[in-house]
Amino acid sequence: MFGVALFVASFTFIGLGYLVATGTGTWGLRSPVGWGWAIVNFVFWVGIGHAGTLISAILCLLRQKWRTSINRAAEAMTIFAVCCAGLFPLFHVGRVWFGWWLLPLPNQNGIWPQFRSPLEWDVFAVSTYFTVSALFWYMGMIPDLGTIRDRATTWWRKAFYSVLAMGWRGGNRQWSNFEMAYLLLAGLSTPLVLSVHTIVSFDFAVSNVPGWHTTIFPPYFVAGAIFSGFAMVLTLMLPLRAIYRLHDVINQYHIDNMCKIILATGTMVGYAYATEFFIAAYSGNSFEKFAFVNRAFGQYAWAYWIMVSCNVITPQLFWFKKVRENHSLVWIICLFVNVGMWFERFVITITSLANDYLPSSWGYYSPTIVDIFTFFGTFGFFSVLFLLFVRFLPLLPMAEVKMVAPQADPHAH
Amino acid sequence: MNERNERIHGVACTFRKVSDVFHAAEKVRDAGWKNWDVHTPFPIHGMDQAMGLPRSPVPRLTLLGGVTGFITGCLLTWYMNSYDYPLIVGGKPYWSVIFPFPVLYECTILFAAFGTFFGQFIFNRLPRHNHPLFELPNFARVSDDTFMIVLEARDPQFHPDESRNFLQSLGGQEITVIRD
Numbered sequence: 334m335f336g337v338a339l340f341v342a343s344f345t346f347i348g349l350g351y352l353v354a355t356g357t358g359t360w361g362l363r364s365p366v367g368w369g370w371a372i373v374n375f376v377f378w379v380g381i382g383h384a385g386t387l388i389s390a391i392l393c394l395l396r397q398k399w400r401t402s403i404n405r406a407a408e409a410m411t412i413f414a415v416c417c418a419g420l421f422p423l424f425h426v427g428r429v430w431f432g433w434w435l436l437p438l439p440n441q442n443g444i445w446p447q448f449r450s451p452l453e454w455d456v457f458a459v460s461t462y463f464t465v466s467a468l469f470w471y472m473g474m475i476p477d478l479g480t481i482r483d484r485a486t487t488w489w490r491k492a493f494y495s496v497l498a499m500g501w502r503g504g505n506r507q508w509s510n511f512e513m514a515y516l517l518l519a520g521l522s523t524p525l526v527l528s529v530h531t532i533v534s535f536d537f538a539v540s541n542v543p544g545w546h547t548t549i550f551p552p553y554f555v556a557g558a559i560f561s562g563f564a565m566v567l568t569l570m571l572p573l574r575a576i577y578r579l580h581d582v583i584n585q586y587h588i589d590n591m592c593k594i595i596l597a598t599g600t601m602v603g604y605a606y607a608t609e610f611f612i613a614a615y616s617g618n619s620f621e622k623f624a625f626v627n628r629a630f631g632q633y634a635w636a637y638w639i640m641v642s643c644n645v646i647t648p649q650l651f652w653f654k655k656v657r658e659n660h661s662l663v664w665i666i667c668l669f670v671n672v673g674m675w676f677e678r679f680v681i682t683i684t685s686l687a688n689d690y691l692p693s694s695w696g697y698y699s700p701t702i703v704d705i706f707t708f709f710g711t712f713g714f715f716s717v718l719f720l721l722f723v724r725f726l727p728l729l730p731m732a733e734v735k736m737v738a739p740q741a742d743p744h745a746h
Numbered sequence: 747m748n749e750r751n752e753r754i755h756g757v758a759c760t761f762r763k764v765s766d767v768f769h770a771a772e773k774v775r776d777a778g779w780k781n782w783d784v785h786t787p788f789p790i791h792g793m794d795q796a797m798g799l800p801r802s803p804v805p806r807l808t809l810l811g812g813v814t815g816f817i818t819g820c821l822l823t824w825y826m827n828s829y830d831y832p833l834i835v836g837g838k839p840y841w842s843v844i845f846p847f848p849v850l851y852e853c854t855i856l857f858a859a860f861g862t863f864f865g866q867f868i869f870n871r872l873p874r875h876n877h878p879l880f881e882l883p884n885f886a887r888v889s890d891d892t893f894m895i896v897l898e899a900r901d902p903q904f905h906p907d908e909s910r911n912f913l914q915s916l917g918g919q920e921i922t923v924i925r926d
Binding site for chain 1: 848880
């Protein structure tokens, strides 16, 4: 499996290698569509990451005990998804060796980054998101790494996990600081996760393009991110649960809850689609009206209706208990949601750019083989990282699962 | 403290049930011990009160980090876009708190998270890999399913024999002396 993942990942590196050698034109980008699959894929992968933070941080603050069995894997998913996401804008800048111009460093002409640009805000948002998620993930793992260290039988395992566990001893004085820090990181991640996709949506909303320039974008993007992220969590966890026989740790109750969240956020996303149409009709702005009619009935209508059927219609099946209990069906619906959310970003990005103000400058965008290679490969890249995590790091937060067990209550007998 | 105590880190005993170690901890607290700890595989709800521990100081570093981050963000954007290389954009002021707000916001969160993360290590005095407890053969089980109370020799109440008897009276098993 690891070999297959590595093979798939190599597609990304071939694609990116060819791009660096040739130029971003190989990505099918030309006037009027300068933002193609790269931005679609970036928003797609960042959005997937959001469910991990939602599970680990927001559900922690809300004291939802069911989160414990899935939070570690979901956080890992966040970090690896952000790694995949980051590749696209980095290479989209064209001359990737000048990528450091995005950082607050002066270039050779003494020019600094421009902080009025949403793209610069994005650099700060995504890098902060990655860093804080990684810190949160690692800190939560320390007690479990201590457990693995104490159970290690070979010297190299012992050495490896000793270094990672930082000498954790599980004293209550340590737990007291640890729990406080964990709670604070959860509290910091909550506004962070909401801000990240808000800022990602600013990339679109701050511009003057019809169909992008709307105030609904931040909440709509955040709901969509949570929606797609939970679908990805289930896509990953259902096979893992079957392979590692985790049926007692991840049970029907967890799957039910995740299905219900997908149903709720999917309905919100559907509501947002409807609101966009209403506001466009109500705005009296002919360009805005055209942008939305064009989305549904224009040259990209096929993409629009894939999006609506996958995101709005399929999740409605989760109203039925029988569907939520049929795990193969749940898995298939989640795949549909993943596809639908990718198409949502495609529809938003491409339709608005391909048909903007002047009909004389309209065009039709289609991806090239390099686009397809690069995107396909990121699934391999993601799988490589995720399989390494499953192999070497604690997949389940052992200390947290023990903590919520009934035997952990000091007043029980 | 006599010479013999200096080579001893403390005495330890184990418990098998959460309620046992919880009530034992309350008794150690009531006996007035200062240098002692309860080692558990997971945080036990209410153990901080049972041990009489004060509130964790980690939030102070979080606040410090957050304030530092906000100020850093302000200085960064002000210096780069208004002082060192002023940019005229649409006749707007060179610097205001509005336009770089996302940057300030992210810097605040980033530095607050650093404060929290490193605060946890600082207040827990980690990383430390050479602690005498790691020499105990049964300490490895403490990260799995066993609970351990450790009375340290640097506490003024410590006496090798009396402290052993005290642990025995609490219901602790496998009482062992930890050598430094």
